[in-house]
Amino acid sequence: MSLQHGGPFWYTEAQHFRDGEKHRTLLAIVRKACRDQLRGREDSLVDDLSHRSAMEHYLTTYGEPELPPSWLMVESLTLGQLTSLVQNLARISNVKRIARPLGLAAPVLSSWLRTYVRVRNICAHHGRLWNVGLGVYPAIPKPSTIKWLGDTEVLTAVPDRRKRLYPVLASLQSVLVVVSPRSSWAQRLSDLLDKHPDVPLRGMGIPADWRDDTFWASRLTPTAKGQ
Structure with a gap:
């Protein structure tokens, strides 16, 4: 999807999805995952042996875009949420490519x-x-x-x-x-x-x-x- 649609933040654009409400739900899920990641980081700072995840690295290194690239977004989803994302893609050609x-x-x-x-x-x-x-x-x-x-x-x-x-x-x-x-x-x-x-x-x-x-x-x- 990133290669076909202009980069890793394609999923933030509603045009790629059939159902707008489901797309907004997806973005809310990702935002919550980002908040939870940063909240968990505060607890991990006391442990010198902890390693930063790729998501944490992105959120603490880059100020924008607000949301992570799609390969990190996908890792934050449950299997059910990932299935919903695929089923909500607007173009069947994209599902075929996947x-x-x-x-x-x-x-x-x-x-x-x-x-x-x-x-x-x-x-x-x-x-x-x-x-x-x-x-x-x-x-x-x-x-x-x-x-x-x-x-x-x-x-x-x-x-x-x-x-x-x-x-x-x-x-x-x-x-x-x-x-x-x-x-x-x-x-x-x-x-x-x-x-x-x-x-x-x-x-x-x-x-x-x-x-x-x-x-x-x-x-x-x-x-x-x-x-």
């Missing part, structure tokens, strides 16, 4: 973000996640544009599997392949499931042979794949 590096179409990105907000909220409130329908679930991407399950029909092979946790896990791994290629998340997921063998995979919509799919197998150790 989605393209992930290999996703704009509607798929929006679907995944909504699903992640739902999952995050369940976890944050200590809700039950493993064996419930989520209410929202990620759209299925075209495998030709993104790293995806080798068995493209596995999500439709069993009724309601698409509405369970498994497609969310697959979508998270697909994103990680792009943004964190060395991530060990898939291995840690495998280890977690092994640690709790009493939790049925079926309740999560996970196939019994899920580790055999090339999508996961390439990220697992030989021991994990052979289990």
Whole structure:
């Protein structure tokens, strides 16, 4: 967005957003984050070992513009607020540009973000996640544009599997392949499931042979794949 629209403060301009009220809410959120950062700085001054964050550096070094550049603004948002920002962009072409590096179409990105907000909220409130329908679930991407399950029909092979946790896990791994290629998340997921063998995979919509799919197998150790 910064490259396309004249610099890092594009988000302060209402023309880039569909809903003016939501845009004003975004700016209020960022202003509050700035105030909270400066308020926290007063407490940290007594600790010689504390390190200034990038946000604090900007706020205490530059007098203007009032608000931070967009890459700092984004870091101050919750997942829900970030999702709202993307969904409120006025031009679908901008959403496409955001989605393209992930290999996703704009509607798929929006679907995944909504699903992640739902999952995050369940976890944050200590809700039950493993064996419930989520209410929202990620759209299925075209495998030709993104790293995806080798068995493209596995999500439709069993009724309601698409509405369970498994497609969310697959979508998270697909994103990680792009943004964190060395991530060990898939291995840690495998280890977690092994640690709790009493939790049925079926309740999560996970196939019994899920580790055999090339999508996961390439990220697992030989021991994990052979289990």
